[in-house]
Amino acid sequence: MADLRSDTVTRPTPAMREAMAAAPVGDDVFGDDPTVADLEAHVARLFGHEAALFAPSGTMANQIAMQLVVPAGEELLAGADAHVVTYELGAAAALGGISTRTWPSRGAALDVDEIVAMIRPAGYPSVPTRAVAVEQTHNLGGGSITPLETLRRLREATRAAGVSLHCDGARIWHAHVADGVPLPAYGELFDTLSVCLSKGLGAPVGSLIVGSAERIARARQLRKRMGGGMRQVGILAAAGRHALDHHVERLAEDHARARRIAEALEPFGVVEAATVRTNLVMLDLTKAALDAPALVARAAERDVHIAVMLPRIARVVTHLDVDDDDTDRAIEVLTGLLRAA
Numbered sequence: 001m002a003d004l005r006s007d008t009v010t011r012p013t014p015a016m017r018e019a020m021a022a023a024p025v026g027d028d029v030f031g032d033d034p035t036v037a038d039l040e041a042h043v044a045r046l047f048g049h050e051a052a053l054f055a056p057s058g059t060m061a062n063q064i065a066m067q068l069v070v071p072a073g074e075e076l077l078a079g080a081d082a083h084v085v086t087y088e089l090g091a092a093a094a095l096g097g098i099s100t101r102t103w104p105s106r107g108a109a110l111d112v113d114e115i116v117a118m119i120r121p122a123g124y125p126s127v128p129t130r131a132v133a134v135e136q137t138h139n140l141g142g143g144s145i146t147p148l149e150t151l152r153r154l155r156e157a158t159r160a161a162g163v164s165l166h167c168d169g170a171r172i173w174h175a176h177v178a179d180g181v182p183l184p185a186y187g188e189l190f191d192t193l194s195v196c197l198s199k200g201l202g203a204p205v206g207s208l209i210v211g212s213a214e215r216i217a218r219a220r221q222l223r224k225r226m227g228g229g230m231r232q233v234g235i236l237a238a239a240g241r242h243a244l245d246h247h248v249e250r251l252a253e254d255h256a257r258a259r260r261i262a263e264a265l266e267p268f269g270v271v272e273a274a275t276v277r278t279n280l281v282m283l284d285l286t287k288a289a290l291d292a293p294a295l296v297a298r299a300a301e302r303d304v305h306i307a308v309m310l311p312r313i314a315r316v317v318t319h320l321d322v323d324d325d326d327t328d329r330a331i332e333v334l335t336g337l338l339r340a341a
């Protein structure tokens with residue numbers, strides 16, 4: 001079976017399992033787990049920040065980070081199709097009391113002037129804007145990448161306005177590999193980042209919040225409040241460290257396979273291959289005879305598994321456990337179904 005639903009379906013490799021089995025552990029809520037401490041220090045260093053905190057999921061990492069930069073009752077700006085807006089089940093409002101206002105969906109393509117014009121300063125009878133959140137790479141935007149230059153302009157403008165900048169960097173590794181931007185060049189732009197080890201890198205669990213030492217100390221409290229304090233979790237941190245050491249540069253292979261799938265499907269009018277730069281391929285079935293649930297169900301009958309994102313949007317994802325044969329099989333099945341529809 002070829003499982004291209006998500007880059008989270010990977011299973012730990014034998015070498016990763018060995019690293020997990022060998023990891024020294026301790027009670028991390030007491031700060032006793034050396035493998036977690038090592039991973040946190042490593043990830044902070046990778047982005048040129050002072051500190052980082054291990055969290056069980058990307059959603060929790062985003063929510064903690066947003067609570068760090070937006071007090072309850074105040075405002076976050078984000079894209080309408082951002083993960084923090086679309087797929088975190090209202091957590092910013094429900095857990096953090098955060099009011100969110102969105103700019104129109106454009107994936108990773110940001111209009112800096114439009115975002116800056118939305119910022120409302122404190123001291124007026126309106127909700128003050130405290131932070132802007134961007135997503136790198138952009139999930140619903142088909143793994144698209146915001147160029148470094150655009151992010152730099154947004155950083156300058158938000159700094160001038162006294163507003164924090166958060167990056168949902170669940171797949172920032174993919175942008176780093178595709179665009180060749182060094183991780184510290186991303187790190188210096190953001191007050192807080194969330195990064196994931198469980199998406200494409202092959203770790204079973206794990207995300208980190210990255211920021212200043214002061215913010216990360218507060219993040220530790222917020223994580224405990226949310227029930228995210230974990231005990232002998234070095235077993236998982238070891239998997240994450242192994243993923244970072246061995247599975248980042250190989251993401252280029254996933255990107256090439258995704259591009260190959262997109263090129264094969266382009267003649268059916270469901271994707272523009274040139275826009276596929278990383279490992280996510282969004283199929284726009286608006287003009288196709290099959291909707292997303294029908295395409296997904298028929299592909300599954302042929303043992304090729306892809307995901308429904310919206311009624312007319314399906315997603316095909318390459319990752320560590322998708323090889324060239326799986327890619328060929330996915331192309332054969334999906335082109336066959338689209339041709340027959």
Ligand SMILES: Cc1ncc(COP(=O)(O)O)c(C=O)c1O
Pocket residue numbers: 056057058059060062083084135137138139168170171196198199207
């Ligand atoms: C861009 C982005 N941010 C955050 C998350 C949340 O991660 P998790 O599923 O670990 O909560 C995801 C999940 O796929 C994602 O794609």
